[in-house]
Amino acid sequence: MIKNTSLIFVVLLLMHITLPATGQSFVFRVLANKGDNQLKRSSGEIQKLKTGAFLNKGDQLIASNDAYIGLVHKTGKTLEIRKKGTSKVEDLEKVVDAKTTSVTGRYMQYVMNKIGDDGVSDNYRKNSNVVGAAVRGTEANGIELLLPVVEDKRITSFEQQLILRWIPESGKDSLFEGQTFIVTITNLLGDDLLKEETSDNSIAIDLSKLDGDTELFLVTVVSKAEPEEELNSVVYGIEKSALDAMTEEVRTELSSLKAELDLSRGIDRLMLAAFYDENKMILEAMRQYELLLREHPEVNDYKAFYQEFLSKNNMLNLPENK
Secondary structure (H helix, E strand, O other): OOOOOOOOOHHHHOOOOEOOOOOOEOOEEEEEEEOOOEEEOOOOOEEEOOOOOEEOOOOEEEEOOOOEEEEEEOOOOEEEEOOOEEEEHHHHHHHHHOOOOOOOHHHHHHHHOOOEOOEHHHHHHHHOOOOOHHHHOOOOEEEEEOOOOOOOOEEEEOOOEEEEEEEEOOOOHHHHOOOOEEEEEEOOOOOEEEEEEEOOOEEEEEHHHOOOOOOEEEEEEEEOOOHHHOOEOOOEEEEEOOHHHOOHHHHHHHHHHHHHOOOOOHHHHHHHHHHHHHOOOHHHHHHHHHHHHHHOOOOHHHHHHHHHHHHHOOOOOOOOOO
């Protein structure tokens, strides 16, 4: 059953949030940061900008030439800064005041809670619970599907679009070099519904283009090689469900959230991923994180948010170079 989040985050509908650790209020918090950006405090002190920093009235952001700064306002409104220059917090607040939100603020705290003292990566390393191959079983040979470790190897997809990723088993990274992979999706009778080759380590799948009468798809990934050199993943089941399997309240909240977000901005896509994550819609959250990494490959904080999500859900580490 999908978790009802409305009551959990109702306090975030307030227009002002107080920080329990310091007793101080904030105007913005930095959720993503790339570049040699700086923060000038109202006291005149200039410091290096860090992910997780709280911005207050009187502060100024000094963005570098290659800046990417993702901010969330105390109300949950989001803002991206990409241009070099200095911006007063009061001026930035005027920009977000023009936006209307009613749902986004509920997921602001969920995202903020993932940030430790030294950023997102610090937090996921402290709480990492990554499951090794011994737990995942011995059916795979060289290829690990980036999917949750569950006994029946089955997961539910609530939406038609998903992105499937695979990574090398621990210690077998070199086996992936120069490989072409064959992704096969069948029904329970073994009939091929999709068979596609790719040199990438991921593939976008549209379940609506497969057999509409099939409720459970079986997916496997193998390398295109001679049998004695072939790599393969486990066979994993993807069970198709409809959005109406959600409660009416969650469906309404999702619709309202999408209407508030601008998914051309990474910080907004992060909020959508947080919605799916909180509601235990694993495949949907993964798709948003995958899109986030594809659209903003230079922002390491987004990769760290994704890794925190994977670790929390007992999945594997992302490759260091991806």
